[in-house]
Amino acid sequence: MKHSSARESREEVRRWIDLVYPPRCAVCERFLQPGEARxxxxxCRDGLKEAGPPLCPCCGVPFEAGTGENRLCERCLRERPAYEAARSLFVYEGAALEAVHRFKYGGKTRLAKIFGPRLAGLARTWLPPDVQPLVVPVPLHLRRLRERGFNQSLLLARHVAAQPGCALDFLALRRNRYTPPQAALGRDERRGNVQAAFEVETPAAVQDRDILLVDDVSTTGSTLDACSRALLRAGARRIFGLTLARAPAP
Ligand SMILES: [Zn+2]
Ligand SMILES: [Zn+2]
Structure with missing residues (x-):
């Protein structure tokens, strides 16, 4: 009895809050209709395209065609990345693109609460059962962190690391160079841009560990690759990559 009355009063408070601040969509900011899930x-939910198969089993890039078998993409055929494999939740287009922009540049940290648990779910179903990873968010340069006020990858990584068998380390890896936004660069520039940008601050923390790198977006996989190289040099065992969104294969 006591239980249900506490719940009722919570719902009552929520109804009042909704009257004063009607809930909006976290992506497009449209007012939500009464009864619509928060x-x-x-x-926007329909506009989120999952980065499912067919995809590259190595870097996780989804193929546009949407039919056929999983197969290695051209890039991975030519040169395998330093990480074992990577996966993403969504294709980086439409509502996912909008969501990431709001998350990163609009300061809508509430999106981490919405997408973080889904990203954690993907990690749970995708990672081999023997992997008990150290979850490492892709770091921002200190200057960018000061500008933005938060690291979107860390906000996502917290949800992933909250699962059993996982641990979080957001200090092990450091970004040394203040690099221009990746979106403004071509593929080769992008790769040159991130190589040597990362350094492991505390090698003992990653020694012989399986690492799960978490980032918001992966465009070509070059950031994950550069982080992986730094972590492997420092003695990490295997690296896996997980991102909220991934650009489709060109
Ligand atoms: Zn919306
Ligand atoms: Zn690939």
Whole structure:
């Protein structure tokens, strides 16, 4: 009895809050209709395309065609990345692109609460059962962290690391160079841009550990690759990559 009355009064408070601050979609900011689930409106939810198969089993890039078997992409055929494998939740287009922009540049940290648990779910189903990873968010340069006020990858990584068998380390890896935004660069420039940008601060923390790198977006996989190289040099065992969104294969 006591239980249900506490719940009722919580719901009552929520109804009042909703009257004063009607809930909006975290992506497009449209007002949500009464009875609609909180978080994301149905339109934006439909606009999120999962980065499912067919995809490259190594870097996780989804193929546009949407049919056929998983197969190695051209890039991985030519040169395998330093990480074992990577996966993403969404294709980086449409509502996912909008969501990431709001998350990163609009300071909508609430999106981590919405997408973090889903990213954790993907990690749980995808990672081999023997992997008990140290979850490492891709770091921002200190200057960018000061500008933005938060590291979007860390906000996501916290949810992933909250699972049994996982641990979080957001200090092990450091970004040394203040690099221009990746979106402004071509593929080769992008790669040159991130190589040697990362350094492991505390090698003992990653020694012989399986690492799960977490980032918001992966465009070509070059950031994950550069982080992986630094971690392997420092003695890490295997590296896996997990991102919220991934650009489709060109
Ligand atoms: Zn929306
Ligand atoms: Zn690939």
């Amino acid at each position: 978080g994301i409106c149905p339109g």
